[in-house]
Amino acid sequence: MSGARRMARAGIGGDPLSWAVLGALALAAAGTEISAGAAAPVSVYLLLMAGGLAGLARLDPRAAAPLLIAGAGAAAAALVAGLPAPGTAGLPFWAAVAGVWLLAWAGVTRLSAIARLPLAGRLVAPFVFGLTLLWLWEVCTRAGGVPSVILPPPSAIAARFVVSTHILWVDFVQTFVKGALSGYAIGCGAAIILAVAVDRSGFLKRGLLPVGNFLAALPIVGTAPIMVMWFGFDWQSKSAVVVAMVFFPMLVNTVQGLSASEAMQRDQMHTWSASYWQSLRYLRLPAALPFIFNGLKICTTLALIGAIVAEFFGSPTRGMGFRISTEVGRLALDMVWAEITVAALAGSAFYGVVAAVERWATFWHPSQRPR
Amino acid sequence: MMARVLPVLAVVGVLVAIWYAAAVSMNAPWSRDQAQRAGTELSRAELVTDTLSQRRPRLPAPHQVAQELWNSTWVEEVHGRRGIVNTGTLSNRSLIYHGWITLSATLLGFAFGTGLGIVIAVAIVHSRAMDLSVMPWVIASQTIPILALAPMIIVVMAAVGLTGLVPKAIISTYLSFFPVTVGMVAGLRSPGAMQFDLLRTYSASGLQAFVMLRLPASMPYLFASLKVAIAAALIGAIVGELPTGAVAGLGARLLAGSYFGQTLQIWSALFAAAILAAAMIGLVGLVQRVVLARMGFGR
Numbered sequence: 001m002s003g004a005r006r007m008a009r010a011g012i013g014g015d016p017l018s019w020a021v022l023g024a025l026a027l028a029a030a031g032t033e034i035s036a037g038a039a040a041p042v043s044v045y046l047l048l049m050a051g052g053l054a055g056l057a058r059l060d061p062r063a064a065a066p067l068l069i070a071g072a073g074a075a076a077a078a079l080v081a082g083l084p085a086p087g088t089a090g091l092p093f094w095a096a097v098a099g100v101w102l103l104a105w106a107g108v109t110r111l112s113a114i115a116r117l118p119l120a121g122r123l124v125a126p127f128v129f130g131l132t133l134l135w136l137w138e139v140c141t142r143a144g145g146v147p148s149v150i151l152p153p154p155s156a157i158a159a160r161f162v163v164s165t166h167i168l169w170v171d172f173v174q175t176f177v178k179g180a181l182s183g184y185a186i187g188c189g190a191a192i193i194l195a196v197a198v199d200r201s202g203f204l205k206r207g208l209l210p211v212g213n214f215l216a217a218l219p220i221v222g223t224a225p226i227m228v229m230w231f232g233f234d235w236q237s238k239s240a241v242v243v244a245m246v247f248f249p250m251l252v253n254t255v256q257g258l259s260a261s262e263a264m265q266r267d268q269m270h271t272w273s274a275s276y277w278q279s280l281r282y283l284r285l286p287a288a289l290p291f292i293f294n295g296l297k298i299c300t301t302l303a304l305i306g307a308i309v310a311e312f313f314g315s316p317t318r319g320m321g322f323r324i325s326t327e328v329g330r331l332a333l334d335m336v337w338a339e340i341t342v343a344a345l346a347g348s349a350f351y352g353v354v355a356a357v358e359r360w361a362t363f364w365h366p367s368q369r370p371r
Numbered sequence: 372m373m374a375r376v377l378p379v380l381a382v383v384g385v386l387v388a389i390w391y392a393a394a395v396s397m398n399a400p401w402s403r404d405q406a407q408r409a410g411t412e413l414s415r416a417e418l419v420t421d422t423l424s425q426r427r428p429r430l431p432a433p434h435q436v437a438q439e440l441w442n443s444t445w446v447e448e449v450h451g452r453r454g455i456v457n458t459g460t461l462s463n464r465s466l467i468y469h470g471w472i473t474l475s476a477t478l479l480g481f482a483f484g485t486g487l488g489i490v491i492a493v494a495i496v497h498s499r500a501m502d503l504s505v506m507p508w509v510i511a512s513q514t515i516p517i518l519a520l521a522p523m524i525i526v527v528m529a530a531v532g533l534t535g536l537v538p539k540a541i542i543s544t545y546l547s548f549f550p551v552t553v554g555m556v557a558g559l560r561s562p563g564a565m566q567f568d569l570l571r572t573y574s575a576s577g578l579q580a581f582v583m584l585r586l587p588a589s590m591p592y593l594f595a596s597l598k599v600a601i602a603a604a605l606i607g608a609i610v611g612e613l614p615t616g617a618v619a620g621l622g623a624r625l626l627a628g629s630y631f632g633q634t635l636q637i638w639s640a641l642f643a644a645a646i647l648a649a650a651m652i653g654l655v656g657l658v659q660r661v662v663l664a665r666m667g668f669g670r
Contacts, residue, residue: 105500112499122503129504150527207378217652218645219606225629225637230429304516312522312613313629320519325614328522336523344515351514
């Protein structure tokens with residue numbers, strides 16, 4: 001594709017987003033005449049002006065993208081530094097907020113117009129998007145005067161997170177390490193063993209697959225009150241809920257995986273007069289690994305959900321679910337959000353670890369090969 | 372046909388047998404305890420019948436759960452003092468009433484979630500900027516236990532003045548829109564380059580390519596994710612009923628049952644939820660089969 005056409009595709013020259021940024025500026029200027037509310041710092045408007053004009057200039061996307069994103073970042077920082085008192089912000093201020101958001105979006109649009117973007121560049125776009133959301137949240141809650149019992153700003157959540165790390169750690173150990181991890185290991189282990197046992201009988205397999213598929217789709221998290229009744233308030237009942245939740249998805253995936261090897265491959269094992277265990281060890285288990293890891297990845301989220309929701313039905317005075325439900329009752333929403341942050345980090349890290357092990361164990365599979 | 376049904380029946384039979392055995396062994400200590408207090412000795416047959424007919428067993432037997440389901444639906448509504456036959460409105464002690472409350476929140480949330488998921492998927496497929504910046508978050512959000520947000524959403528909504536159906540539907544919405552988005556993005560991208568080239572030789576516009584190629588090609592993916600989404604929406608609605616303090620809905624029945632140790636109530640609510648889930652997934656599957664057959668898939 002020629003350079004001119006690439007530029008035309010990126011919409012440079014008549015770029016609507018850059019015009020929108022300048023439009024937001026014009027709105028801000030008009031707003032000082034209309035409404036009496038507070039405005040953003042002058043530097044924000046200057047940065048927006050520069051960014052909007054740079055967006056209109058016929059720049060190569062490689063130059064324009066970092067310029068616009070950096071400009072939006074600087075304007076966003078200047079805006080947060082000079083936030084007006086809650087509830088006093090007027091039209092010029094909100095126009096500036098919209099302008100910063102549009103400028104960031106214009107930057108990401110330029111970024112996505114670059115052909116053959118390197119990996120680092122690909123990571124910038126979601127990063128900018130996430131930061132923009134956090135920034136909008138911060139600005140809207142603080143300048144808009146949203147009461148913290150409804151939605152605390154991210155800065156308040158971060159401050160709460162930092163001062164209560166010891167509580168968060170105790171809750172994390174109780175819910176994740178004791179409840180979720182133990183249940184995950186027991187449930188997935190039992191499901192894999194049962195799947196291997198069932199695999200020898202075609203009859204059982206045909207019966208178990210539909211039943212397992214059916215049970216996997218049911219709201220098994222509802223067994224939580226029963227488990228709490230049977231196993232008490234402590235982590236054992238959470239672990240039991242997790243076992244019940246992860247068992248059937250894991251079973252179904254493993255049973256499907258064990259029949260993933262092809263008839264030709266099984267015949268080959270047969271001609272080498274491999275025993276049942278040898279063909280399991282060298283053919284069918286490796287062939288099942290992609291399915292098994294798919295199940296293991298699905299179950300990471302299920303395990304955490306099960307452990308947290310089970311605590312809503314009764315728990316000792318620690319644990320993520322316990323903390324969330326009690327702090328919601330006390331309207332300490334910053335603590336609730338801090339706990340949710342921990343849950344999100346733990347969930348992503350858990351998933352990431354399983355995905356990394358998968359990449360290590362099934363490096364030969366087409367889905368893992370570098371593209 | 373028989374070759375497919377028989378193994379399933381066998382597995383279900385084994386599960387029920389295990390259940391009965393577990394019921395006997397888990398309820399036996401209480402029966403023995405009662406007999407000892409009364410100063411009597413239980414024979415083995417008496418012990419078994421007693422364990423399967425306790426009022427608040429540790430594990431109710433299957434027939435007790437079925438009985439309770441029947442009592443709290445048909446019997447309660449037709450013969451009960453507060454039933455629909457006597458009062459014209461559903462009894463607040465019947466599972467039909469509670470199931471309907473949960474079902475309405477589920478369906479509302481499912482409809483919102485599906486709509487939102489499709490819109491986001493279309494935006495992601497048509498804008499590279501959206502694809503680069505939003506798609507990673509959609510995938511990452513699958514690894515987060517979003518259900519933990521449920522109590523907060525309910526309480527915050529109540530503080531703003533929203534109670535009842537809508538907060539639960541919001542939880543169902545965000546649980547059901549992720550699978551739809553991921554499935555639809557895959558589906559809208561499923562047509563091959565050759566097919567797009569063909570449309571280009573016909574000088575089809577972008578909209579025509581979307582309506583005639585992308586949308587029909589995405590249908591199998593859409594239905595597969597709809598099944599996941601509706602199950603997730605039901606879980607969202609049930610969990611959304613927990614923090615409201617056991618007012619109405621299947622989740623509230625679960626919570627109330629666990630407060631008062633009414634195991635039969637818990638199990639019947641659990642089975643009502645399971646039946647609801649199975650019915651909805653079955654319905655989606657039926658629509659899927661009819662629609663895909665009429666569109667010519669699988670031929």
